[in-house]
Amino acid sequence: MSVSGAWRRAAGGAGLLGSDGSVRPTIFAEMSALASRTGAINLGQGFPDEDGPAEVLEAAVAAIRSGANQYPPGPGIPALRQAVAEHQHRFYGLEPDPDREVLITAGATEAIAATLLALLEPGDEVVTFEPFYDEYGAMIALAGGRHVTVPLEPPTFLPDPDRLRAAVTDRTRVILVNTPHNPTGTVFDRELLTTIVELAERHDAVIVTDEVYEHLTFGPEHIPVATLPGAQGRTVTISSGGKTFNTTGWKVGWLTAPPELVTAVLAVKQFLTYVNGAPFQPAIATGLALPDSFFSGIAAELARKRDILSAGLREAGFGVLPTDGTYFVVADAAPLGHSDAVGFCRALPELAGVVGVPLAAFCRPEYAARTASLGRFAFCKREAVLTEAAARLSALRA
Ligand code: PMP
Ligand code: GLN
DSSP: OOOOSHHHHHHHHTTOBOTTSOBOOOHHHHHHHHHHHHTOEEOSSOOOSSOOOHHHHHHHHHHHHTTOOSOOOTTOOHHHHHHHHHHHHHHHOOOOOTTTSEEEEEHHHHHHHHHHHHHOOTTOEEEEEESOOHHHHHHHHHTTOEEEEEEOBTTTTBOOHHHHHHHOOTTEEEEEEESSOTTTOOOOOHHHHHHHHHHHHHHTOEEEEEOTTTTOBSSSOOOOGGGSTTTGGGEEEEEEHHHHTTOTTTOEEEEEOOHHHHHHHHHHHTTTTSOOOTTHHHHHHHHHTSOHHHHHHHHHHHHHHHHHHHHHHHHTTOEEOOOOBSSEEEEEOGGGTOOOHHHHHHHHHHHHSEEOEEGGGGSOHHHHGGGTTEEEEEOOSOHHHHHHHHHHHGGGTO
């Protein structure tokens, strides 16, 4: 039987379909499997190796014990929608209406998927930066859209504003932004975000902004796109509890947007998961209400970890690129004599007992050559693990 359909579009669109027609696992799953097979330290897939705040974990346990175990309401429990709205107000001065402008989703992943499925007609263009988080390519393809990219050039990983202007046209339905940016760690500045908003206004595009690393910046301030003049009426802001509260497995995400956009996304979302995470929703609400010191504390702790890993990579002979946010640092293996990061990352467990992800996994083949020798390493791990990884990597010099 010949099977075709959306799965083939998604896999092909993201370049994930193997030559035998099978779906290859995502790069993150592949690299985590490689780490567990070889016993290497997993700095590939971005997930913390420590639990987050006890209050948040206890709130989930208490919710399970008190019977929050059936379907929550479709848009999310009121307490979490309220907590998201209060969080947007406390940190950014925004005032989304928790009843009409907030939607709880199965992670940021579902928020991105449902938004693109809701907004795209076949052939509509979506502009993203490149490298891009792998889901974007797959979901644009699944929704029948056309993916147009604007390169982020190393070492600054900022786009050329003229190329950005040329990429956005009246065919553009969505400009998909990600700041702080995975995999490069770039935090988009006000000038760049302002250009994006102006282009969206000029061409009547919707801005979809993935801000899952909003609290993980080390110096430059995170500027939510929705806070810029002109943005709010056309912006879907997406985030998630996974990164902020070390609960990547809970898959509680959310989006805030004008009511008509929330309605469009909810129409799709109710047939994807309908709902998820009944006991985790109140727990994430508890997390969002933690004091400011919690949020500044996680950023400071992660900045230390970034410094440990960056120093280790540098000492091992890598070229290390600056990272201002996220869980990730980009390192160049070329100074060590490795020009192909794909092969290098596959060999790294054997060479040094560490796993990283080649930047090519976030690029289309046309662009991959520009990131050929670059790899992404996650520093959301215990300091002892990072120190051990640095020691192992120093073997590369020898
Ligand atoms: N967007 C980006 C940029 C990410 O790095 C991730 C995942 N780690 C996600 C979205 C998905 O978030 P979630 O786990 O909440 O679905
Ligand atoms: N966002 C995580 C990363 O970039 C991985 C999430 C996933 O495995 N899909 O490493």
